[in-house]
Amino acid sequence: MILLESDLKRISQYTGLDPEEFSVKKGRFRVLKNVDGRCFFYDQKNGTCRIYAARPIGCSLYPLVLSEDGHVEVDDYCPLSRLIPSYEKRKAKLLGGEILRELFSRG
Template identity: 40%
Template sequence: MPGLDCEVRVDCRAGGAFCAKCCRNAVVPLLREDYERLKAMLGDVEGYVEWVEGVPVLKRVNGACVFLEEATGRCRVYEDRPLACRLYPLVYSPGTWVHADPRCPRAASVTMDVVARCGSLVEKFPLLLKESWGLELGATRSQPAPLAASSASAGAIQRGSRRGR
């Protein structure tokens, strides 16, 4: 993904397993590049996504990401994970710009250098998502991006046309 190569590295280990809080109760929208990369890796990716307002979103099983190994907290597609996951725990909130999500137990480990390096990509993620899927670029609402709690799922995915566009 040229120009989209920013990645936030956080040590998520907690005891003998990984925390994986970000993999539970989250909405993870996929850019077209994410979708194609997962498709190349998995073959038929449709079993792992649901389409919401014209955008593929990773499915959840019992509130957790479909790729989460519950026993270890590891991601089954870690090396090929979506950009939204690569950017977390950075989130965008209008009025406070980009910051580390306070719900992440390791948020304090994210340096200002990382925020400066990846912040603009986090901020423009909703626009990238719309452009990636050819959705109309009308007025946008404020939202956390790119990863949002499931209760904020409407804010994580911009309004747009249905799949098949």
């Protein structure tokens, strides 16, 4: 999951962790760390997200994802992907544009 600067700040404030503790640099971007193939913040015991209230924007859009070529798509791995209404897809495309602007304004 690519993290925006706003995600890094929000998660750091919420958890008290430095971004280096929960993310890694991948190319130009920071992404969430994985532990045993799962999100760093996944609570395996409860099956929940430990930072749900402060989760990355990309997580709040899931199962809508931003493809590598900058298009918003439905992640076919999600069992609920076929149930997403078209208005949610339109909303996600608008948010996808905002995400791209923030990502590529980083210089």
